[in-house]
Amino acid sequence: MVEGRPPREWDEYGIPLLVAEVLSPSTARHDRVTKRRLYQRTGVPTYWIVDLDARLVEVWTPGADRPVIAEDFLVWHPEPAITPLQIDLPELFGRILGDTPID
């Protein structure tokens, strides 16, 4: 937030609280290496690399030399005062890949 409201222009974004990239063959190298290093170096608190083929999310944080691998639940807790977001990954990947019936 900028003065209590969402940023209006790109230059108000600063360092994002969360960045996510969904892997594709043509971007895998950039997402896993080039951009990952940049996000870590600039202090992006949480970087998710979503791997649809492996049905998992790599969670990178600034100081880490390895990602935390999330396969069941992906948890994001940007503010201690609010309840964390919890994403059911098997359900999510099932929807994306079309093998979970739509409710």
Added chain:
Amino acid sequence: MGMPAVARHWTREEVLALPDDGNRYELVDGELLVSPSPRALHQYGVVELLLRIAPYVRAHRIGGLCISPADLDFHAGQMLQPDLFVGRMVEGRPPREWDEYGIPLLVAEVLSPSTARHDRVTKRRLYQRTGVPTYWIVDLDARLVEVWTPGADHPAIADQELAWQPENAVSPLRIDLSAYFRAVWGE
């Protein structure tokens, strides 16, 4: 006497060979449409629309809901990247590949100064001609949505509520436009 000026006719192969330079390239009847990277406000317009359409599309099993980048080819080598679109179910499931999309049930474009002419004229004519049942032009400045249908000469203007009921749906989606535009503008 010189040669008459003829607009260049681009092919799909030529457009695919263009560099990935941050511009959005589309091809309509051989005309190359180039759009620069959108502004944040434009993307909020897309996101807030997506948030309102997604629960309806899922609950009523309407089809595949998607945003660009994309590579839609309605017919004859067009390349289209609408801001948001919904494609019909294919054998009871959402389309998995661009070539399964066919003519979308719904196309929406959020206006920006650099794309207004394409959205209002070039692409609108193509969407109408190819039979896209519903085409929304979202005008964030005027806080209204133009609703175009295939045979119409003029759009219907929605500025309070935007309703959408695709074929086979038992009840319509109703979007409160005042709340939508307030959310987009961060009010």
